[in-house]
Amino acid sequence: MEEIKERKIVVAVDESEESMEALSWSLDNLFPIGSNNTLTLLYVKPPLPVYSSLDAAGFIVAGDPVAALEKYEHELVESVMARSRTVYQDFESDINIERRVGRGDAKEVICNAVEKLRADMLVMGTHDYGFFKRALLGSVSQYCAKRVKCPVVIVKKQPQNI
C-alpha cells in the first residue's frame, strides 16, 4: 500500500466568514484520518500605509498611537486565530498546526509565503460577488490561483445546508 505522503497545506485566514469556510473545508477534505499533513494558518496584516488615514484620529488615543495600533493589530490577529481554533479544535484527528503572520498586500504576501514554505496546496475563501463586482474586481483568490505553482482550492461560502 502506498505510503501516505505528508503535505503542507496553507489556508489563508482573515476576518471573513469565507476564510473560516475554507478552513473548515480543508479539515473535512484534506486531512484524512491517519494523514500527517500540516496546516499552516496564514494571516496577512495590511500594509502600514493603510493606517495613515487613522493618524488624524491619533489625538484621541491616549499615549503612543503607534503602540495603540500595534495593540489593535495584535488583537485582530489573535481574534482571527481564536476563531480558527474554534473551527479546528473539534476535528478529531491530530493535526500539526502552524501559525504565520505576514504583512503587506495580501495577494503578494500569500503568493510569496506559499512559495517560501514550499506548500503543497493553498486553500482560500472567496466572496461570491455579483456580476459587476466579479467583472471589475480581480480578487485575491483569482490572483493567487494564477500566480502560485501549487494547486489552489477556492472555497465559496456555501448556502446553509438544507
Place this chain on the structure above:
Amino acid sequence: MEEIKERKIVVAVDESEESMEALSWSLDNLFPIGSNNTLTLLYVKPPLPVYSSLDAAGFIVAGDPVAALEKYEHELVESVMARSRTVYQDFESDINIERRVGRGDAKEVICNAVEKLRADMLVMGTHDYGFFKRALLGSVSQYCAKRVKCPVVIVKKQPQNI
C-alpha cells in the same frame, strides 16, 4: 467518530497533460482510503460549428463527412478516457467512477454540469501561461472558479519532482 461523507468530485478532463495532472492530484488528495467518494470524469466536445472549417476538406473524407467527424470525435473521447484510466487504474482504493461527455463551450458546459450533478467539488487543470496570455485570456478554470458554487481546485502542471 464522524462518519465519512460521500462526495461527488467532478474532474474536467481533456487532451491536455494538465487535466491528467488534475486527475492524479484528485486521486492522491481527495480519495482517502475508506472514502466512498464518486469521481466523475467530464469531457466536453467542442461545439459543432467549430467543425465547419473542416467542411472544405470534406471531399477528401471517403463516404459521409459527418459520420467521419462523429467517428473522430468518438475516438477522441475514448482516447482521453483511456488515458484517464491509466491514471486511476493503479489507485489502490475502490473508486466509483462515472463518465460524462458534454458538448458546447467548455466553460459553460462544465459549470452547468457541476450544478446539475450537484457536485461537491470541481477539479481542473490549468495552463501556466506567461504574462501576456495570463493577462489577456480568461481561462476556462478562472471562469469556472468564479461561476460555480462548490469549491474549485485549480491544479497546475508541476515541474518534474526532483
